Amino acid sequence: MNANTESAAGPWPTAEVFKRVGFGDILAMAMFALRGNLMRSVLTALGVIIGIAAVIVMVSVGQGTQAELDRTISNLGSNRIEVFGGSGGRGGVRGGAGSISTLTDGDIAAIRNEISEIQYVAGQVRGGTQVVNAEQNWSTQWIGIQPDHFATNGWQVDRGSVFGERDYSGGAKVLLIGTTVADKLFGNSDPVGASVRVGRVPFVVAGVLKSKGQSGWGGDADDIIMLPLETARRRLSGSMNMAPGTVQSISVGTARAEDLPAAERQLNELLRQRHKIQPGAEDDFTVRNLTEIVSARSQTTRLMSLLLGAVATISLIVGGIGIMNIMLVSVTERIREIGLRMAVGAGPREIQLQFLAEAMLISLGGGAIGIALGIGGTVVTSRFIALPVELNVQVIGLATAFAVATGLFFGYYPARKASRLDPIEALRQQ
Amino acid sequence: MSVPVVDIQAMGKVYSKGTPAEVVALRNIDLRIERGEFLAIMGPSGSGKSTLMNLIGCLDTPSTGRYLCDGVDVATLDAAQRARLRLTRIGFVFQGFHLLTRMSALENVMLPLAYAGVPRAQRKERAARVLADVGLGERSAHRPSELSGGQQQRVAIARALINRPPIVLADEPTGALDSKTGHEILSLFKRLQIAGHTIILITHDAHVADKADRVVHIQDGSIVESLAA
Numbered sequence: 001m002n003a004n005t006e007s008a009a010g011p012w013p014t015a016e017v018f019k020r021v022g023f024g025d026i027l028a029m030a031m032f033a034l035r036g037n038l039m040r041s042v043l044t045a046l047g048v049i050i051g052i053a054a055v056i057v058m059v060s061v062g063q064g065t066q067a068e069l070d071r072t073i074s075n076l077g078s079n080r081i082e083v084f085g086g087s088g089g090r091g092g093v094r095g096g097a098g099s100i101s102t103l104t105d106g107d108i109a110a111i112r113n114e115i116s117e118i119q120y121v122a123g124q125v126r127g128g129t130q131v132v133n134a135e136q137n138w139s140t141q142w143i144g145i146q147p148d149h150f151a152t153n154g155w156q157v158d159r160g161s162v163f164g165e166r167d168y169s170g171g172a173k174v175l176l177i178g179t180t181v182a183d184k185l186f187g188n189s190d191p192v193g194a195s196v197r198v199g200r201v202p203f204v205v206a207g208v209l210k211s212k213g214q215s216g217w218g219g220d221a222d223d224i225i226m227l228p229l230e231t232a233r234r235r236l237s238g239s240m241n242m243a244p245g246t247v248q249s250i251s252v253g254t255a256r257a258e259d260l261p262a263a264e265r266q267l268n269e270l271l272r273q274r275h276k277i278q279p280g281a282e283d284d285f286t287v288r289n290l291t292e293i294v295s296a297r298s299q300t301t302r303l304m305s306l307l308l309g310a311v312a313t314i315s316l317i318v319g320g321i322g323i324m325n326i327m328l329v330s331v332t333e334r335i336r337e338i339g340l341r342m343a344v345g346a347g348p349r350e351i352q353l354q355f356l357a358e359a360m361l362i363s364l365g366g367g368a369i370g371i372a373l374g375i376g377g378t379v380v381t382s383r384f385i386a387l388p389v390e391l392n393v394q395v396i397g398l399a400t401a402f403a404v405a406t407g408l409f410f411g412y413y414p415a416r417k418a419s420r421l422d423p424i425e426a427l428r429q430q
Numbered sequence: 431m432s433v434p435v436v437d438i439q440a441m442g443k444v445y446s447k448g449t450p451a452e453v454v455a456l457r458n459i460d461l462r463i464e465r466g467e468f469l470a471i472m473g474p475s476g477s478g479k480s481t482l483m484n485l486i487g488c489l490d491t492p493s494t495g496r497y498l499c500d501g502v503d504v505a506t507l508d509a510a511q512r513a514r515l516r517l518t519r520i521g522f523v524f525q526g527f528h529l530l531t532r533m534s535a536l537e538n539v540m541l542p543l544a545y546a547g548v549p550r551a552q553r554k555e556r557a558a559r560v561l562a563d564v565g566l567g568e569r570s571a572h573r574p575s576e577l578s579g580g581q582q583q584r585v586a587i588a589r590a591l592i593n594r595p596p597i598v599l600a601d602e603p604t605g606a607l608d609s610k611t612g613h614e615i616l617s618l619f620k621r622l623q624i625a626g627h628t629i630i631l632i633t634h635d636a637h638v639a640d641k642a643d644r645v646v647h648i649q650d651g652s653i654v655e656s657l658a659a
Contacts (some may be wrong), residue, residue: 018518018593029544036532078465340528343489344542344589345517347510423489427528 021350026363030357033330041362044326047319048366048406049373052399054312056374057381062305064388069298071213079153079257083250084272084286101246107274108146108250114264117259120148123247125232128242131177133185133224140181142198142225144232151249155226160192160207163228167206171230174206178222182208185425198225257291257424264289299400308324316402319366320410327359327414331421338418339426352419359411360404367403371396433501435519435596435628436463436533437487441495443481444649455481456651459495463630465596468623470642478651480601483632485601487520490514500596517545521590525602527582529574535561535585536570542593560588560658580611587618590628598622601632616641 034041085102112121125144191205212221382389443456473479484490497504539557564584604612639645
């Protein structure tokens with residue numbers, strides 16, 4: 001018989017093909033049920049809204065902080081150990097590290113020759129001075145360097161050129177200037193080749209250093225001028241009471257990060273031996289492994305991300321439990337409806353899908369609102385709390401995945417409970 | 431057309447078997463219902479007629495014996511398969527109507543069509559036609575709360591018919607109605623039978639059972655007599 005010609009109320013048999021319920025119908029049923037109790041649905045979603053917003057803000061701040069840390073690390077130069085003259089020990093009145101010039105050119109040569117792990121060695125002398133270009137002047141830090149300084153401390157020259165061999169050996173009056181100094185003294189004009197005075201001594205600007213931005217310790221890394229070590233000794237360190245042939249600090253670098261511990265140990269031994277320090281006596285120098293400091297900071301950041309992640313996870317679990325609770329209440333309240341749906345032909349699968357769809361709609365709707373709030377919260381965080389943030393598509397993808405997982409996980413049990421109801425019992429409920 | 435729509439052979443139903451709470455609800459039932467019959471199952475409360483209805487309606491499975499629903503052995507089916515069988519073979523009419531209150535009459539009638547996977551576009555038209563057939567054409571947009579008891583039961587009957595099942599199973603369909611309205615509903619069943627439907631009526635009311643062509647009396651879980659009216 002044909003379904004089109006016969007009355008809909010006509011008798012069996014029918015040639016009609018019975019199919020499965022469509023996905024769209026399941027969604028429509030779920031939507032209809034949620035709209036019937038709109039206020040409750042929105043309140044139920046609140047836990048997920050807060051959880052997802054927290055995840056987004058947390059991940060954005062975590063990634064932003066990590067990115068900034070990565071920049072700091074690359075600025076420091078990698079695989080680097082810093083040696084300062086003077087003791088880092090306790091007791092008595094003493095100057096800070098670097099205040100006593102116990103490190104010598106001989107030490108530098110010995111480090112270079114005797115410790116095979118160490119690839120780069122560079123001594124430094126530093127101080128503060130006034131730099132003058134015509135009417136512009138600027139107080140800044142100067143640092144006398146050796147050729148390996150660029151490798152150990154991660155500097156590059158942006159414009160102009162690095163010092164030549166003869167600049168180092170001959171004590172040439174040449175300068176490399178940081179971008180902040182270039183900006184203050186030259187504004188928009190090109191400093192390369194220009195003449196400036198450092199104190200009373202005229203210098204030629206050989207180049208401008210590539211900007212590093214904020215230094216590892218929060219200062220302006222670009223507020224600096226560099227000159228050859230020999231030049232600094234002859235022209236600028238006169239007032240500093242330094243013994244001839246000494247440096248304030250030595251930077252050393254290894255080719256590989258794994259070599260750092262061995263290099264550090266050998267460095268200590270070599271310097272103690274060269275400085276004739278008796279066993280048990282205090283060092284007259286201080287060794288700092290900068291990579292360790294940075295990695296400790298990196299670990300702190302990671303720990304903070306982990307804690308924030310735990311908070312976000314907990315709020316998502318709380319939100320999910322809220323969904324589960326309301327869905328269980330809903331199953332009990334609608335037990336007659338479930339019985340009726342089963343009687344007219346809905347199987348366990350259809351009932352389960354409907355209730356799962358309701359939980360998914362709550363968590364996905366909550367997720368969408370949470371994503372919007374999280375993006376807003378991230379913007380507010382970066383603007384008013386001045387934390388570095390990095391908002392990207394992965395974060396939003398992650399949040400969506402969390403929302404889906406929450407709905408599925410916490411919606412499964414109530415939906416399963418609904419699907420396992422006995423239609424006879426369910427129909428009998430009042 | 432030789433296969434009976436309901437073929438019950440030596441069927442029994444025992445609840446909580448093997449425990450002190452064991453209840454024998456049905457024992458050794460034999461019942462054949464042919465297509466197009468109008469049959470009443472009658473008995474006092476506690477006689478087992480509700481159990482029998484649940485079994486005929488494929489909501490439950492027999493403990494012993496066999497039940498072939500339109501040729502399909504129900505005992506071999508799981509919950510999902512029984513749901514499919516109800517969808518295609520059984521139309522339920524309940525004493526309490528069991529309409530979903532937030533849906534209009536038309537939407538209530540359309541409900542089983544969604545589970546049958548009927549394209550959305552056809553559902554409204556089909557439901558409207560069946561509603562018109564049961565005499566409720568112009569009230570299809572009303573919610574159950576805006577309809578009288580008789581009208582609500584007509585909506586429920588339209589819903590039972592919408593998938594064109596071979597069996598219409600009505601459990602005390604007039605129990606919640608006054609006698610005049612109840613009479614109208616019974617006349618509607620009669621008309622449906624004439625149109626070719628098989629009607630099975632479960633009742634404790636002899637006046638209701640009188641409308642059927644055949645009455646099966648059940649007592650203490652057994653059929654005591656089966657009479658042609």
